[in-house]
Amino acid sequence: MAHHPTFVSCTSLSFSWPDGTEVLDDFRLTVGPGRTGLVGLNGSGKSTLLRLLSGELTPSSGTVKVTGELGHLPQNLTLDTSRRVDEILGIDARRAALHAIEAGDPAEEHFTTLADDWDVEERARATLDRLGLGGIGLDRTVGEVSGGETVLLRLAALLLARPDVLLLDEPTNNLDRRARARLYEAVESWPGVLVVVSHDRELLERVDQIADLHDGSVTWYGGPWSAYESALAAEQEAAERMVRVAEADVRRQKRELGDAHAKLARRRRFAQKSYENKVVPKVVANTRRSEAQVSAGKHRTLHAERLSEARERLDSAVEAVRDDDEIRVELPRTSVPAGREVLFLRDLELRYGARVAGPFELRGPERVALVGRNGAGKTTLLRTIAGELEPLSGEREAWVPSRFLPQRLDLLADSLSVVENVARLAPGATANVIRARLARFLFRGARADQEVGTLSGGERFRATLAALLLAEPAPQLLMLDEPTNNLDMASVRKLTAALDAYEGALIVASHDVPFLESLGITRWLLIDGELRPTTAAEVRGTA
Incomplete structure (x- = not known):
């Protein structure tokens, strides 16, 4: 049987919120095996993209394709505080079946539910222990654990489910340093497709590539966060250099256009004086003046076009430089x-x-x-x-x-x-x-x-x-x-x-x-x- 590679992709994807705010338009992305860090400014659409890939949101147009099972850890995780830990882990039905069989109930539905997963409790406890949650009993409720433990609990459920594609949105939120270290280990050992949105530099140092979502499209950078930062800094330095070159070109084209205007004015004055001083006949003066106007007009049009092109190059160069506004407020x-x-x-x-x-x-x-x-x-x-x-x-x-x-x-x-x-x-x-x-x-x-x-x-x-x-x-x-x-x-x-x-x-x-x-x-x-x-x-x- 042929093995099909695991990936998640979207084609011609568009999405707008009900109030008309556009997030993505004709967006394309394909992510294969390995660890990918999805980065970008707040509001660029990272979390929305993960929700579209997971099926939580429906695109306005376009398609999403996922090979294999997909698991998603959302940014704002809200779990019902009355639910038990085993329910969150998705093993409550199998646990109940196992306990019924152990208590002597031979009903067929218990064996069907368990599906030979006789070590379900041991695997669950091992996974919890791996994430530092060994002290949390499977019968405890979510309301008894902290915010950080809730995130790890949901991650434990995903690790137990073993999806082919795992989407993590700010997974280190609320986690202390010990818990983060355990999450880093889980990320480093993930065998399939992993896409993580995070502002945690240490986590992003553990990815294989960075996908930078900016202005509605993705630019790929090989290596972890530090390699991305170096590459982006070099790009920005080059972009700023191009802005300076383009600005100098615009100034030069403005000067040359001004010179063209001045030259046209001088030719007009010279032709008028020649006619007034009767240096040449009127018909000759008019011909010269007409020829001068046509020549200077072409010259001026040429420089005006060059100035327009220089301004377009400047606009393109400026767009390549990322502008990060800062909050400036007095209180x-x-x-x-x-x-x-x-x-x-x-x-x-x-x-x-x-x-x-x-x-x-x-x-x-x-x-x-x-x-x-x-x-x-x-x-x-x-x-x-x-x-x-x-x-x-x-x-x-x-x-x-x-x-x-x-x-x-x-x-x-x-x-x-x-x-x-x-x-x-x-x-x-x-x-x-x-x-x-x-x-x-x-x-x-x-x-x-x-x-x-x-x-x-x-x-x-x-x-x-x-x-x-x-x-x-x-x-x-x-x-x-x-x-x-x-x-x-x-x-x-x-x-x-x-x-x-x-x-x-x-x-x-x-x-x-x-x-x-x-x-x-x-x-x-x-x-x-x-x-x-x-x-x-x-x-x-x-x-």
Whole structure:
């Protein structure tokens, strides 16, 4: 029997959101065996493309073809918290059949369901153990595991299913360093077709090739992320050099066109003077003037065409240079005076076991990094401070207006536009004021009217951040939970720029140590059962 190569491809693929926002048009892509990193700016269509390839979305036109079974780990993973672990792994029916047979029930349907998969539980536990989830029982519910463990649980289900094609969308979101290391191992050992969308440099160093989605088409680069960065830098340097050459050519063509105009004017004046001074007969002067005008006119037309061509070359050269807009925003209303009490906690017993022993104070515009392993209680602590969860015991008091940005980015209404969502949080601001402020967050014109449900992960994050920072009253305590999830490298720089402008107190929970270090953190706190001070150096080994 002939062996058919495994691949996933799309031909003449087009897709637009219901509001008319176009994402892809006549798009083509074929990915074969090996590990492919799909990169591109937020909003370029990476996650949408994976959803189209997986069949979750239906294209407006074009076809998608997949040879073999396909598995998909989406970016915003939401699992029913009441479901058991074995259900998520897809082995609940086989487990039930196995247990029934072991209990002495000889019904035929049990053997049919089990299909000789007698070691189903052992394989499941081995897979969980491989991903660091060995302590999670198959009968536990999803609600009992952390966000990072949920991602690993879904990955474990995919590894057990052994699909031929695996699509991963930001799989390291919410994962601590140990969990990321396990995911890296799973990626490196994947035998089939693997396409991963990620902003994690370490993960992208483990791929065989990079597919760069830019302006609706893909450019391929051999090797991992570092090779891609080097190649892209060389391309951009060459593109910028071509812009300089094209600009010089445009200036030269403008000068030559100006010279052509001046030459035509001189010939006209010379012919007129010759006629007025009766140097030549009138008929001769008119002939010379006519000939001069025709000659100069052709000369001028030639230079005008050359100038037009030079401008076209300049436009093409400029298009080849990637322009990365930056958020530029001033937020003086968020300012907190040095020494002002912002937050007070005392003997706080949190749900799921973590605690804050004794008194804890946050004063002035401090910048606190909250670190710890998956499931240690970082999100629980932030939600408790934000008032979303009640502590089991202890005191909690925030003395300034505060806002919390959760991992799931579920603060905005999908059916409303970016402008309408911001207006809900700032009811006293006029539409013109809101639009002017949103433009600083790179939502200009029609982009501000786009429905939130059609935004990419990075765009949605930027819209949520804008809504929080532009809210009334202005937040003087801002809490962020894994804010670099779903963000490409350029968007992380934009986030850093926005937070540079923030003048209030900041608490950021993250596993992304380089990002935390870029924020000017004044205090590092580790939560592992209890909250205690730590250092950046210690975090690099434990975060």
